[in-house]
Amino acid sequence: MSTEQIHEIRLNVNGVDHEAAVPARRLLSDALRHDLGLTGTHVGCEHGVCGACTVLVDGQPTRSCLMFAVSAVGSEITTVEGLARPDGELGPVQQAFRECHGLQCGFCTPGFLTTITAGIAENPDPTEEEARDMVAGNLCRCTGYQNIVKAVCRAAEIAREGGDAL
Template sequence: MSGQAGSAAGAPGAEELLEVTLRVNGVSRTAGVPARRLLSDFLRHDLGLTGTHVGCEHGVCGACTVLLDGEPARACLVFAVSAQPHEVTTVEGLGSDPGALGPVQRAFLECHALQCGFCTPGFLTTVTAYLEDTPDPTEAEAREAISGNLCRCTGYQNIVSAVLRAAELRRGATPEPTP
């Protein structure tokens, strides 16, 4: 059968594995996985990209948010096999060089929008996509943009400030962030 990697270790009754190839952070990556493997598990366990966090496993918290063709998607609700025709960007794909942070990462750092960090990858990917479509949001629009991501450590004010600061940075504005 085309696209199939065979059964797991040839064991009787073992789940059949499919060869899944995804373009993740600009690189084609392949692994043999069960058809029901979630994108979040594929990224974390099969590819070792642990920046995508799994919180609620129901698509509610936003911790597993990645970008599919530039649009936010809950990786815990997408099968890896169904993501094959799409470009996947994880938080690792947003940049990992501390000397060259992107505007959203820099804004989160400057505005102290990081607490324990568990929710941060989902916020970073969500905000990155949001600012592509809305380069100059109001505070109310920024709040609405992040409303699908849950953070248990903060009252969101610093995250909202980070969204607004990231918008400034993307536009080339350089005023210092407000605490």
Template structure:
């Protein structure tokens, strides 16, 4: 027995895609398997680790907890959509590179999207606010110190671009 497919339009990183997916297809799976955007990682599949975080209308959401069809009409931004218009690194990406904010890289896409939204809400975070900004994302490798430094550096870089 085949599963019914639901047709809908999904706008990701400024490009609208027509998809036909099963009703229970997760947004993370649609991004990775249907659209080939493999930057969104799936770690725990329970919304705990944050590796699957994308921006939905600018707000961070766990794409492993959301059905793809519920994103119809919204703008989804993945880690692939965080680069500048000229394809150079965005400020958060550049800060991660400068501050050595990644090791294995598995959690990095979730951190990058989370921090991008966090800096939009609070462009000049204190050290404690920078720590709070990333509190919902897990990393098994870095110890978080360089990630916090990257948040602070991204705030500086973003301020310079204004």
């Protein structure tokens, strides 16, 4: 029998409030996946190195495997599931990844998509070098990054053309 204290929390994820009962040490990545059923956030290294678990917390890329769920209360969290347009169409970064073949196995893709979304919001017209810097903290073992960098530049172009707010 566990004596660990359980906390009732409310998390705003993708614009929707969710309630969960979690121990204080529950990681945000685990709360998203196991308590809320949002399995788009992937857990890779569990040390904050690979970037697969990256979500946006108040618009900033955050390694969800390094943040406790109780610490996210009161913040706006955006996961990969929240990047599509309200009508269900792909958002600019998702569309660019599809057009530029920016993924292979797809395991790292959710972390790249959220990272790039924040990066383009900060720099809406990145150069190729800036695109490389934007994704430098995320690891991919399949692609070699060339198409990911192309997708960053294409996503910025799509967002500018469509007037999309990222």
